[in-house]
Amino acid sequence: MQNAIDIKPQRARGRGRLKTKPLDGRTRLATFYQEGCAKIRIPESFDGRMEAVLINSSGGLTGGDRLGWAFEAGPDTHLTLTTQACEKIYKAAADTAEVTTTITVGAGAVLHWLPQESILFDQASLTRRLDVDLAENAEFLAVEAILLGRTARGESVINGMVRDRWRIRREGRLIHAEDLALPGQEVGPVAELAAAPAVLKGHAAFATLIYVGAKAEAWLEPLRRLTGQGDVGISQWNGKLVARLAAADGFALRKLLVPMLSVLRDGGAVPKVWHI
Numbered sequence: 001m002q003n004a005i006d007i008k009p010q011r012a013r014g015r016g017r018l019k020t021k022p023l024d025g026r027t028r029l030a031t032f033y034q035e036g037c038a039k040i041r042i043p044e045s046f047d048g049r050m051e052a053v054l055i056n057s058s059g060g061l062t063g064g065d066r067l068g069w070a071f072e073a074g075p076d077t078h079l080t081l082t083t084q085a086c087e088k089i090y091k092a093a094a095d096t097a098e099v100t101t102t103i104t105v106g107a108g109a110v111l112h113w114l115p116q117e118s119i120l121f122d123q124a125s126l127t128r129r130l131d132v133d134l135a136e137n138a139e140f141l142a143v144e145a146i147l148l149g150r151t152a153r154g155e156s157v158i159n160g161m162v163r164d165r166w167r168i169r170r171e172g173r174l175i176h177a178e179d180l181a182l183p184g185q186e187v188g189p190v191a192e193l194a195a196a197p198a199v200l201k202g203h204a205a206f207a208t209l210i211y212v213g214a215k216a217e218a219w220l221e222p223l224r225r226l227t228g229q230g231d232v233g234i235s236q237w238n239g240k241l242v243a244r245l246a247a248a249d250g251f252a253l254r255k256l257l258v259p260m261l262s263v264l265r266d267g268g269a270v271p272k273v274w275h276i
Contacts, residue, residue, distance in 0.1 A: 009093070012058035012065040014038030019072040020050055020079050020109075027077040038067060041084075043272075049078040053273055054115070056087060061099070063092025063125055069101045073109040073138075080112040082271040086147070086250075087115070089162075091123040092187070096161070099128045105138035110213075113142035114261065114271060117205070117250055120148055125161045125187055132168040134212060140168070141264050145207035145257065148194060151249040156204070160190045168212060176210065176240060200246050203231065205253040209243040211264050216241040222263050230256045 016038035019031035027050040034040050039055040056067060073079040089097055105111045113130075120126065134140055146162060149155035164180040183193045194200040211219065220236040223243065227234070231246040243260065247253035261270050 009064065012037045012056070012061065012067070014056065014058070014066070015068045015070075016040050016054065017070040018052055018079075019074060020077040021074040022076045027073075027079060030074060031072075038069065049080065051080040051082065051271060053082055053084050053271070055084045060088035060090050061097035061126070062090040063095040063097060065097045067097075067099045069099075071102070071111070072104040073106055073111040075106040075135075076108040077106070078110045080114060080271060082273055083115040084273055085116060087118045089118055089120045089124040089126045091121055092125040096125040096127045096163075099126070101128075101130045103130070103132045103140075105132070105134045105140055107135040108137055109135070110139040111141075112265065113140070114274075115144065116274060117145040117147050117207075117253075119150060119250075120146060120157050120160055120162060120190075121155070122149065122157050123159055123187060124157070127163045129165045130167070132166075133172065134168070134170045136171050137214075138170075139211075139213035139215075141209075141211045141213075141261075143207055143209045143257065143261065145205070145245075145250075145253060147250045147253075148190065148204040151204050152251075156191060158189070158191045159187055161187045162190075164208075166208075166210075168210070170212070175212070175238065176242075178208075180208075201231070203246040203248055205248065205250050206244070206246045207253060207257055209245065209257070209260060209264075211241045212239060214239070219263060223260050226259050226263065227256065232256060 014037035015035045017033040020027050021030035026048040037058040041053045148157040162182050166178050168176040195202045234243040
C-alpha cells in the first residue's frame, strides 16, 4: 500500500515595507517593498503628504496565514496608512492568522495608522501585534476596529479568538502597552463573553483609538462632546489620549469613530477608501 500523501493547505504569505523622506517640503518615497499577497498602492496627493493603501490580495485571512508590515516616517514627513477594504478573518480549521505591524516615526514626523475594520467570522482566529517607536517630538494616531460578524447579513460570532498586542515607545521608552484576548488563548465562547456588561454588553463592534502627541490634552473635551450617548470612554494622560468605543454594528461604530478621527486629523477627512 502506498503511503498517504500529506497535502498541506495553501497559506497566504505577505510582507510589505515603506519608508518616507522629506524633499522640497513634501513627503516622498525612500523605500518601497512588497512580497506575496501584501500590496501597497500610493494615490496621488496634492498637499505634500503621503497616503498609502494596503491590500491583502489573498482576499482575507484564515488559520496559518502570515502578513507582516513595516513602515517608517522619515523626519518631518506626514504619512497616512489605511487599507483598501475591511479585512475578513475566516473560520480557522487549525492555527491562527497572524498580522504583525512595525512602525517608526522620525523627528517632527506624523504617522496615522487607520486601517478599516477587521470582520471576524464564526470560528475565526486572529493574532495581531503592533509595535511603534516614536522620536521625541513625533506624532502618532492609530485605530483598530473589530466587527464580530456582519449583523446586516444576520451573522454572528459564537466561538472564535482574537488577540491584539500593542507596544508604543518614545525614544525607546515604553509609554503604552495593552493586550486584548477575546476570549483567551484558544478558540472559545466569544458571544458568551461579549454579552457580559463589563465586556461589550452584547455589542458586535468595538474599537480602540490612540493619539500620542502635543495636542492630547487639547483634544480631550472636543472628543467627549462628540460621543453623545454612545458607549465611549476617553482618557488623557502623559501626552496620550485613548478612546474605547463599542456599538451595535459597524455602521453605528463608524458614526462614532469618523467624527472623532476628523478632529484628531485637524479637521481632515478619513481616507477616501473608507467611503468606497
